[in-house]
Amino acid sequence: MKNRPLILALDFDTREKALQFVQIFEEPLFVKVGMELFYQEGPSIIEELQRSGHQIFLDLKLHDIPNTVKQTMKGLAKLGVDLITIHAAGGRDMMEAAIEGLEAGAQSGNKRPDVVAVTQLTSTSSEMLKNELLIEKPLLETVLHYAENAKKSGMSGVVCSVHEVSEIRKTCGPSFLTVTPGIRLAKDRAQDQVRIATPKFAKEQGASAIVVGRTITKAEDPVAAYNEVKKEWEGKVE
Numbered sequence: 001m002k003n004r005p006l007i008l009a010l011d012f013d014t015r016e017k018a019l020q021f022v023q024i025f026e027e028p029l030f031v032k033v034g035m036e037l038f039y040q041e042g043p044s045i046i047e048e049l050q051r052s053g054h055q056i057f058l059d060l061k062l063h064d065i066p067n068t069v070k071q072t073m074k075g076l077a078k079l080g081v082d083l084i085t086i087h088a089a090g091g092r093d094m095m096e097a098a099i100e101g102l103e104a105g106a107q108s109g110n111k112r113p114d115v116v117a118v119t120q121l122t123s124t125s126s127e128m129l130k131n132e133l134l135i136e137k138p139l140l141e142t143v144l145h146y147a148e149n150a151k152k153s154g155m156s157g158v159v160c161s162v163h164e165v166s167e168i169r170k171t172c173g174p175s176f177l178t179v180t181p182g183i184r185l186a187k188d189r190a191q192d193q194v195r196i197a198t199p200k201f202a203k204e205q206g207a208s209a210i211v212v213g214r215t216i217t218k219a220e221d222p223v224a225a226y227n228e229v230k231k232e233w234e235g236k237v238e
């Protein structure tokens, strides 16, 4: 993944809604197809978006035993997507199996996507980690540990919040990708997200990519909202 993209999360429940939405933009986009859209429409939605020139982040957050993840990745490699997710919580054997599967699938001429591991979801708070999930270590420490595991397992990077980017960079180096959802403009509500940040702060922290959904998809004027996010992300506002 190159050029610090603004990734637009197409969290829609039908192909018609997703395709109609991308049509209002004049430029090819980097779009995220997640569970909501993929589980309804399957691989054909990926092909349709690719035909219109859009780059694809396939966000299925795989988390299963190593063999199942390997075989699933082998199949998904055929889709020729650019970026794909798994959960770092699945462990190193699972992450290594994911790479093996992607490489096996890519042997038939498909490009191998970058794979990034989700550390702690941006909807997770420190309190939830401790009181509900019974993880005693501080949230940042778990994120850094998962990032190190991901790096050792051959991942291209991680999904994390903007607030962890600079520490991950120190530990895992500048070429390790940090893909950051939980992005909100200053005027927006957090909704179900907890560890949120503005596109401007994401840029200042040096995130590799931002993932933005409802701030754009639910805006009264989605193109204006997209342009506002893009301007901040590209450092064109004070």
Ligand SMILES: O=C(O)c1cc(=O)[nH]c(=O)n1[C@@H]1O[C@H](COP(=O)(O)O)[C@@H](O)[C@H]1O
Pocket: 009, 011, 032, 034, 059, 061, 085, 118, 120, 121, 122, 123, 159, 160, 181, 182, 183, 193, 211, 212, 213, 214, 215
């Ligand atoms: O993997 C992701 O993309 C992801 C990881 C995470 O920790 N938090 C997170 O919000 N996401 C995704 O990023 C998008 C955020 O959407 P909005 O909250 O509407 O901007 C959703 O599609 C989530 O599935």
